[in-house]
Amino acid sequence: MNTTSASIRLDAVSKSYDGRVMAVDDVTLDIQPGEFFSLLGPSGCGKTTTLRMIAGFESVDRGRVVVGGTDITDVPVHKRDMGMVFQSYALFPHRTVAENVAFGLRMRALPKAEITERVKAALALVELTGYEDRRPGQLSGGQQQRVALARATVIRPPVLLCDEPLGALDRKLRQQMQFELKQLQKQLGVTLVFVTHDQEEALAMSDRIAVMNAGRIEQIGTPAEIYERPKTRFVADFIGEINLFDGVGSSASAIRPEKVVIGAPGNGGLPGRIETANFLGGHTLYRVTADDGRQILVKETNIGDRPTRAIGEPVALSWDPADMVQLEG
């Protein structure tokens, strides 16, 4: 449907608000056309600032922003031709749903008939046909979210920017919108940059993820790479649960709880005792205190009618050395 999706390149981009603390520090990114790319990190890590620099809301102190091969570092916001969905939706409260969606088309001075046609199609795509004449204040959060999506995509932007767009929704609606957004993105073929602090959301939706911390990129990779092969202690710790073992100096090794196997004691492995057991439905999370004093999390899938292990039960832990990842920093 849309064949004009654009690549995005951030070339050594930096930004500081007070001249001392770097909000974004030497960030280089290459986002492919049509890619679902997430910027993931805790609040204050610079992910939103990075997104706002792509949009043009924030100026760039150093570095270049290149979209579709064109350097847009100095292009004002309204000439960047991007779609954006805000966390607060930022709908125009004084305009109807249809007028909200038509806004970008009107700014492009398209013929009236085409605007009507495209607004209709965009609202149909987000399943809001029949809501044309409502005002945003009369819609639920999920519906406002869809209007925001329709408004941002109806202009057929080569790039769609999303700043925690699902953050204000409750859990169930959020999961549903994750599927819908992902589907819409593939359908439109648009390059999507998605800012979130929710690692599950990033893992579920993204083609690739950049994990950010303190204004810098810690690691860029596919969700599987980020999860299975974290490069730094920060990434390992931020994404999911992990057992960290300090090594020499600043190095460390780590293993995911589900990669650890609980066996009977006496057959080798690391001996220890079950400390706590959290039954979580599909799996049980055990905390095991090894005889050498280390605490290790183990995730055991609940299959068959395996009973939950008793507190204090002696066990031996083992794992495939290939599952142990080496971390730096």
Place this chain on the structure above:
Amino acid sequence: MSARRFDAGRAGYFALNGAIVTFLLAPIAIVAVFAVNPTPYISFPPVGVTLRWFEKFFSSEDFMNALWLSLQVAVAVLVLSMLIGAACALALARGNLPGARVLTAFFMSPLMLPAILTGLALFQIYLLAGIGRPVWGLIMGHTLVAVPYVLRTTLAVLHNFDRRIEEAAAILGASPVRIFFEVTLPLIRPGVVAGGIFAFIVSFDQFPISLFLVLPKGETLPVVLFNYMKFDLDGAIAAASMVSIVMAISVVLLLEKLIGLKAYVKL
């Protein structure tokens, strides 16, 4: 729960509200009674109903000239104070001005000074500057005390303004000028108009400042009424008051109908 049960809290609530409304509206009711009472002096109780005081008011050239001048001045003040007040509010809320707080207090200060002092000060300045007492000088004086009302109401709206809405317009392709007219202005309009209504009424009812700045034969309605009362105290005064009240209410209703205050209350 029975709806008929006597509820002391509820009864107290209505009694208090009734007392407040009575306190606020009783003077108007009394003026209305005097306006139709045929006795040649203001007296109570009324002895009948007549429209002669309204006739006297509307057929008097002095009253009509004054009413017309007051209306013209009030409309000019309405427009000027909305323009100045809204511009000021935008600059103070958005402009990153150094000392914005001090400036806000400065712009609000005409409200804190007794208007009679402001009138006297303006009179002396105009005299020193050799301006005399032209109508535009009177309009300026009224605008001075009317702007704070618009400033206050507009600042309140701007304080709750989600600037992401303007950013959304920008990324959709709206230039800064278009953003202002398509988004910012419509969203602050309820605040500006609400302030403008106050501005109109402040000007239309303005007495102390006008007292210093009008010329004989070029007086506004409140000044004419004051002078009239010094010699005559008949129903024409009450009739004029009724006309003033009706005029003020009409402007409020007209603005509400034309521009709409309720439509955007939920921002």
